[in-house]
Amino acid sequence: MDSGVGGLTVIKEFVRQLPNENYIFIGDQARMPYGPRPAKQIQDFSWQLTKFLLQFDVKMVVFACNTATAEALPVIKPALNVPLVGVIPPGVRAAIRSTRNGHIGVIGTAGTVRSHAYDRAIHAQAPQVHVTTMACPKFVPVVESNQYRSPVAKKIVAETLGQLPDKDIDTLVLGCTHYPLLRPLIQNFMGPNVTLIDSGAETVSEISALLDYFDIRNLDHTVSAAPKLFTTGSPDMFKDIAEDWLGMTALPVAHVAVEDLPAVPAAKEGIE
Amino acid sequence: MDSGVGGLTVIKEFVRQLPNENYIFIGDQARMPYGPRPAKQIQDFSWQLTKFLLQFDVKMVVFACNTATAEALPVIKPALNVPLVGVIPPGVRAAIRSTRNGHIGVIGTAGTVRSHAYDRAIHAQAPQVHVTTMACPKFVPVVESNQYRSPVAKKIVAETLGQLPDKDIDTLVLGCTHYPLLRPLIQNFMGPNVTLIDSGAETVSEISALLDYFDIRNLDHTVSAAPKLFTTGSPDMFKDIAEDWLGMTALPVAHVAVEDLPAVPAAKEGIE
Known part of the structure; x- marks a missing residue:
């Protein structure tokens, strides 16, 4: 996840280093930039994106966003059942x-x-x-x-x-x-x-090491033909940047409305 | 740990990449080589060395031995409360x-x-x-x-x-x-x-990533003056090779007898 298209710099390296793994990406363009926001809000937004990704039964979550890594990862990581990696x-x-x-x-x-x-x-x-x-x-x-x-x-x-x-x-x-x-x-x-x-290349090396450490590599090489890219903003602008940056064409980009994102978990579920 | 002096190739890279971390090393020279031994015996010996290291309240265990990584790590890792890394x-x-x-x-x-x-x-x-x-x-x-x-x-x-x-x-x-x-x-x-x-250099990169991932880096920079090197064999031969390979002098090497190593845990404690 990322606040916007920045996380694509991690995706680019991910596709190169880990061609056998699938990914789901969401950029929160409707609410970017995250940088100037207060810490509590960054934590809430990061929780929403994390829960959105967990709906896809992902085996690992990556905060491809420095702001979310700095402000939200320390409070979210202990509450997850899957590894959470920051940049x-x-x-x-x-x-x-x-x-x-x-x-x-x-x-x-x-x-x-x-x-x-x-x-x-x-x-x-x-x-x-x-x-x-x-x-x-x-x-x-x-x-x-x-x-x-x-x-x-x-x-x-x-x-x-x-x-x-x-x-x-x-x-x-x-x-x-x-x-x-x-x-x-x-x-x-x-x-x-x-x-x-x-940090993209280095982060993907860490992801690869953790796939081994937790023994969760994709061994059957069933890579989904359509990588899933979501944005809370305009799919058109996102698609233009993604295709330019990743050097791909006809990338399927879907819109998800901010109001359709999962709710922030209550404090008792793991956040303070 | 290693069956002998081979693990020093990991120690050499460890000291270079992680100068703020302490280590305890044991080489089982009295029973080397491990390579030709049956899997069950390699598992038993690896358990003994692991329990020896755990006595020092270590925060991570590294099998600096390919044979132990291949034959024993999969059965020992799930039974430990600290991360176990192989080469x-x-x-x-x-x-x-x-x-x-x-x-x-x-x-x-x-x-x-x-x-x-x-x-x-x-x-x-x-x-x-x-x-x-x-x-x-x-x-x-x-x-x-x-x-x-x-x-x-x-x-x-x-x-x-x-x-x-x-x-x-x-x-x-x-x-x-x-x-x-x-x-x-x-x-x-x-x-x-x-x-x-x-694999030594690459293993130490993984150790470094796991120190971050599990948030267990040594932050007070109190590196023990005397690294602890143990061998079940002759300390003199071990010392000669260690000093030559690590480029150090006056390395303190201690002997520990095979019969003084901790016992292999019973099956109910975690091994089959």
């Missing part, structure tokens, strides 16, 4: 492996930055690393409006990243799954000596 | 990622080959891959006798690997944690176009 720990591990000078930058939504999920996790493993986090609130809307290759996007990227205070950063974590769609513009602005960390 | 699934994932022509070779002990753990797991994920498995019973003894850089070792490697029937192998899994100590000789014999898979 932040894999990104943290990849960033620590990547940095050579110990200067890591993390860009994300306001919610992700506010949660301190990245800086806390990096410092827990590598206390000596210098971490700079910065919210980029204009990035998600420019991606969701399918302008991520436009001159407007280039200008927003330059203006935003120009404010990064640490000029020694050698590793920049794209701490929002929407940002890989802006990758060429971000790499161009940061220069060739900065390694960009897209 | 085969990580090696399988790495081999599938590595092969370009779909010809994978797996060398291991008789027990590992007999279990079909590698070929089954590779085919479950990639049915089209051609897998050749071969037991190399002379490799473990030559490593354990500290002759892994000798002309004898070179001769054994050449004679053994010369019998691999598939000449198109582009990826060879070192399906025994002892074999990385023979890596230069194996690479030299196979030639530069064959990628050798040492």
Whole structure:
């Protein structure tokens, strides 16, 4: 799940690394962006998407959204009967492996930055690393409006990243799954000596390890011909971005109305 | 744990990737090699080593031994209260990622080959891959006798690997944690176009992912000054190989007698 199309960056890697596994994806475009919302609301929305996915009898849930991983995963994970994977720990591990000078930058939504999920996790493993986090609130809307290759996007990227205070950063974590769609513009602005960390690839490696660990791989190779993509917003815009990004055509995208999403579980069922 | 010094190839990568985590290692040199033993005996010995490690209140157990992973992990894992990680699934994932022509070779002990753990797991994920498995019973003894850089070792490697029937192998899994100590000789014999898979590095990546997944990382950075290395055999020979392989000096190695290992749990406690 994701707040919108950003989760497709994880799907792209998923399809490549795990061709024998099926997926169901839902993007909550009607209520994106999640980043500026209060934590409680992000938790409620994440619960609704999680319960929507559980209706399909899924064997694992992936929060392909940094904001949901930071703000909602810790309260939802203990309440589920299936493994729940987020995108932040894999990104943290990849960033620590990547940095050579110990200067890591993390860009994300306001919610992700506010949660301190990245800086806390990096410092827990590598206390000596210098971490700079910065919210980029204009990035998600420019991606969701399918302008991520436009001159407007280039200008927003330059203006935003120009404010990064640490000029020694050698590793920049794209701490929002929407940002890989802006990758060429971000790499161009940061220069060739900065390694960009897209947690998608690393997250799918973790998914693969957990499929083994919990012994839940799909062994009969019955991959559904039609991957299920849902959006709470406009299927047309979603379809355009999905087909462009995944390099596929005729992707079936279905609409699900926000009011038709399952209700948030009551506190006694597992959330505080 | 390992049947002997082979697990040190995992320890070496563990110390590099997870410098903030402590470890306790036991090598069952008095009863090595495990490879030719019957499955039930491998399960009993693995249980004893596992219970020995659990005495130290460990938060995770790693079978740094392919034979134990193949023959004993499936029966011991469900009975433990802490995560149990083996070396085969990580090696399988790495081999599938590595092969370009779909010809994978797996060398291991008789027990590992007999279990079909590698070929089954590779085919479950990639049915089209051609897998050749071969037991190399002379490799473990030559490593354990500290002759892994000798002309004898070179001769054994050449004679053994010369019998691999598939000449198109582009990826060879070192399906025994002892074999990385023979890596230069194996690479030299196979030639530069064959990628050798040492599951150690990949296993430690999985350990790191599970530390995050189960939220059990060591956050206070109190790494014990003295890593604990135990052997049921001679501490002197073990120490020589460990110091050479890990590039350390004055490693404290303690002896524990086989008769002082904990007993195998009764069937009702979890084994059949």
